[in-house]
Each structure stands twice: as structure tokens, then as C-alpha cells.
Amino acid sequence: MIYRIFLTFLLALTFGFANAQVIAIKAGKVVDPSNGTVTYNQVILVENGRIKDIGADISIPQDAETIDLSRSTVMPGLIDAHTHICATISIFADRLGVDFLDLVLLNPDGYRAIQGAVHAKQMLEAGFTAIREAGNSGKYVDVDVKRAINEGLIPGPTIITAGRIIVPFGGQFRTKADKQFITNNEYFFADTRDEILKAIRENIFYGVDVIKIVVDSKKYKYSAEDMAFIVDEARKSGLKVMAHCQTVDGVYSAVMGGAASVEHGWTILDSIITLMKQKNIVLVSTDFPVKVLQAYGSKEENAKTAHNKMIERLKRVYDGGVTIAFGTDIMVDIENETRGATAISYIDSFVEAGIPAADILKIMTTNAAALLGINKSRGSISKGMYCDIIATDENPLENIQTLKNVTFVMKNGVVYKNGKR
Numbered sequence: 001m002i003y004r005i006f007l008t009f010l011l012a013l014t015f016g017f018a019n020a021q022v023i024a025i026k027a028g029k030v031v032d033p034s035n036g037t038v039t040y041n042q043v044i045l046v047e048n049g050r051i052k053d054i055g056a057d058i059s060i061p062q063d064a065e066t067i068d069l070s071r072s073t074v075m076p077g078l079i080d081a082h083t084h085i086c087a088t089i090s091i092f093a094d095r096l097g098v099d100f101l102d103l104v105l106l107n108p109d110g111y112r113a114i115q116g117a118v119h120a121k122q123m124l125e126a127g128f129t130a131i132r133e134a135g136n137s138g139k140y141v142d143v144d145v146k147r148a149i150n151e152g153l154i155p156g157p158t159i160i161t162a163g164r165i166i167v168p169f170g171g172q173f174r175t176k177a178d179k180q181f182i183t184n185n186e187y188f189f190a191d192t193r194d195e196i197l198k199a200i201r202e203n204i205f206y207g208v209d210v211i212k213i214v215v216d217s218k219k220y221k222y223s224a225e226d227m228a229f230i231v232d233e234a235r236k237s238g239l240k241v242m243a244h245c246q247t248v249d250g251v252y253s254a255v256m257g258g259a260a261s262v263e264h265g266w267t268i269l270d271s272i273i274t275l276m277k278q279k280n281i282v283l284v285s286t287d288f289p290v291k292v293l294q295a296y297g298s299k300e301e302n303a304k305t306a307h308n309k310m311i312e313r314l315k316r317v318y319d320g321g322v323t324i325a326f327g328t329d330i331m332v333d334i335e336n337e338t339r340g341a342t343a344i345s346y347i348d349s350f351v352e353a354g355i356p357a358a359d360i361l362k363i364m365t366t367n368a369a370a371l372l373g374i375n376k377s378r379g380s381i382s383k384g385m386y387c388d389i390i391a392t393d394e395n396p397l398e399n400i401q402t403l404k405n406v407t408f409v410m411k412n413g414v415v416y417k418n419g420k421r
């Protein structure tokens with residue numbers, strides 16, 4: 001109990017009282033992505049980080065600080081439901097003669113925490129007020145970055161952390177037998193039920209918010225029964241399961257086992273699309289732009305072919321009525337681009353798939369907030385919600401490209417960006 005009181009005091013110090021003054025935001029247009037509607041000339045009152053009131057006829061208290069966004073369009077902050085801010089694939093791997101994927105893992109945790117801090121700031125400034133870290137973050141470095149953000153040490157989005165990825169023996173990399181230690185920090189190799197149980201509990205103990213499973217990166221995969229066991233164990237502690245699936249069998253296991261989301265889902269049969277819709281399982285589609293695939297090491301022609309395949313299946317999944325949430329799976333730094341800018345550029349994949357602007361915005365906000373389980377306190381602009389908002393010059397429902405130039409970012413009622421930069 002004493003610990004709790006102390007914690008409340010600490011939290012109050014870091015966010016609460018720092019912001020006791022009322023802020024009045026004058027918003028020219030406010031978009032509600034949940035239904036694609038726009039309201040005009042709204043006043044948003046913010047107190048202690050939360051939205052106290054919103055409407056056209058709100059009177060502004062005399063001592064309120066006013067922020068003028070009357071020429072802008074305001075909407076909830078964007079959400080990336082699948083990223084890796086504590087990992088960067090090095091372009092120097094070839095020169096060092098090692099597998100470029102292994103090189104990510106060779107970076108020490110201290111360095112990766114710094115990468116996480118830098119990328120977190122870049123994501124926030126691009127308009128992402130919440131992200132879900134999908135693992136590959138060393139030994140719970142993502143949990144440390146989350147803590148530093150929550151304590152106000154560094155700027156960054158709200159982070160839902162996955163900690164160490166749970167996977168059948170060997171993980172995703174092609175680690176050699178005498179170098180297995182490279183992967184130990186960020187993977188749990190768990191094959192038996194006992195190993196799986198231990199891995200889930202250890203992750204939860206060290207503070208993760210979601211359980212990340214790689215279902216099918218090797219010939220041996222988790223079965224539908226394994227997935228049901230995992231989902232059940234995670235649910236007992238109130239956690240959802242996100243399932244990396246790259247094969248038909250993998251998607252089948254994740255869907256039958258009741259995972260909250262299929263990540264990637266490069267190959268999804270039409271019959272499974274129907275099942276996903278019925279069972280309300282979300283696809284986090286991570287549709288890489290060609291430039292990102294190239295940065296991951298693909299030749300241009302192969303990158304284009306792979307990209308077109310992704311778009312084709314994204315279109316099928318969208319047409320099939322499956323809920324989609326925005327995710328980028330970025331683990332590369334592209335020259336002269338921040339992580340945030342690279343993440344935003346994934347909008348073009350949705351445009352290519354013919355998805356209307358209103359749905360793209362919903363995929364990037366409402367749908368992702370629900371998947372992350374933060375929709376009771378974030379992801380919409382209404383009374384009582386944390387004030388996580390962004391603004392653009394144009395209305396994204398008319399021109400979705402305007403999201404590439406977010407001009408204003410507020411998270412927890414604190415301004416992190418105001419103006420073009």
C-alpha cells in the first residue's frame with residue numbers, strides 16, 4: 001500500500017500537477033476517425049492531461065492557456081501497432097561478414113535503449129502518440145524505454161511492450177550453434193507446454209503488456225492447440241497475444257487458437273479471411289514500401305514483387321471485412337528520414353490497395369487503439385480521455401497525404417510539436 005501511495009505521488013509529480021493549468025485548444029475542424037465525421041470550430045479544454053470538455057459553445061476560463069489551431073484539422077494521435085524502436089539492422093553487416101540480422105542482436109542493451117529513446121521521439125514528432133513494441137528489444141529494453149517515457153525522462157509515445165518474443169527453438173534468425181547466446185536476450189525458445197508457460201509468466205513478471213509469439217518462422221511451428229494454450233495463459237493475466245505469421249499454416253494456428261492479432265499474414269486464404277472476420281481477429285498488415293524492403297536487403301525487382309503481393313492480399317483482407325490495424329515492422333533507418341517519417345510513408349500502401357482515406361485514418365487510430373487495449377483512455381477526442389491529439393493543415397479525409405506533415409502533437413496534454421519542423 002505504501003508503495004502504491006508513493007507511486008501515485010511520483011506519477012502526480014511527473015505528469016499530473018505539472019499540467020494543472022487549463023489549456024483551451026481552438027480547433028477549426030475535429031475529425032472523429034471512428035465514424036469519419038467532422039465537427040467545426042470546436043474548443044477542447046484540457047486539464048491534468050485529460051480532455052475536460054469539448055464542444056462549439058464551451059466558454060474558455062480566463063486563466064486558460066490558449067492554443068490556436070483554428071486553421072487546422074485536429075484528430076486523435078496516430079498509432080503504430082507493430083514496430084521495433086530498439087532495433088536497427090546495420091548497413092555495415094556485409095562489410096563485417098556477418099548475417100545482417102544477427103548484427104541487430106549484437107548491439108548491447110545500453111546502446112539499444114538509446115536507439116529506442118531516439119526513435120520514440122521521432123515517432124512522437126511524426127504524430128504517433130502510441131506504439132506497440134513487437135519485441136527484438138534486447139532484455140526488456142522496451143520496458144525500460146516505456147518507463148523512462150512514463151516518468152517524463154524522455155519524450156515518446158505511450159508504449160505497449162512485448163518484451164521477449166516466444167518462439168519454437170532457434171527463433172527467427174539463423175544463429176550458429178556456438179553463437180546461440182546472441183539470441184538469448186530477446187527470445188524465449190519454448191517448445192513444451194512447461195517452457196511456454198514459464199516464458200509467458202517471466203515476460204509478465206518483467207512488465208510486458210502483450211505476449212508476442214512467432215508462430216511459424218521455421219519448419220516446426222506452433223499448432224492451433226499450442227496457440228489456444230498460449231492465449232488462455234496470457235488471458236489469465238489480462239494480456240492479449242500478437243502472433244507473427246508468415247505461412248498459411250501459421251495464420252490458421254493463430255486464428256484457430258484465438259490470437260488477438262495476426263501480424264504480417266503474408267499468405268491468407270479467403271476461407272481464413274472469413275474466419276478472421278467472424279472471430280474478430282485483427283490483421284496488423286505491415287505492408288512494407290519498396291524502399292523499406294530494399295533497406296532490409298532486397299534487390300529492387302524482388303522488393304517490387306514482394307510489395308505487390310502484400311498489396312494484393314491487403315486488398316483481399318480489406319474487402320473481406322477483417323479489421324485492420326496500422327503497423328510498420330520497421331527495423332531499419334533510411335537515409336535522411338526519421339523513423340516517424342518512414343512509418344507514415346506506409347500510408348501509400350493503403351492508398352495503393354484502394355482503401356478510402358476515412359478507413360486509413362480509422363486503421364491508424366480507432367482500430368489500433370482497440371487492439372492495443374488502450375481505447376478506454378486514448379484513441380478518441382472525448383471527455384475524460386487523455387489528450388493525445390495531432391493537427392494537420394488539411395483534412396485527412398480529403399487528402400490523406402497531409403498526415404505526412406503533422407504540424408502539432410500533444411500527448412497527455414503536453415505539447416511536443418507546434419509548427420512545421
Ligand SMILES: [Zn+2]
Pocket residue numbers: 082083084134329
Ligand atoms: Zn516485427
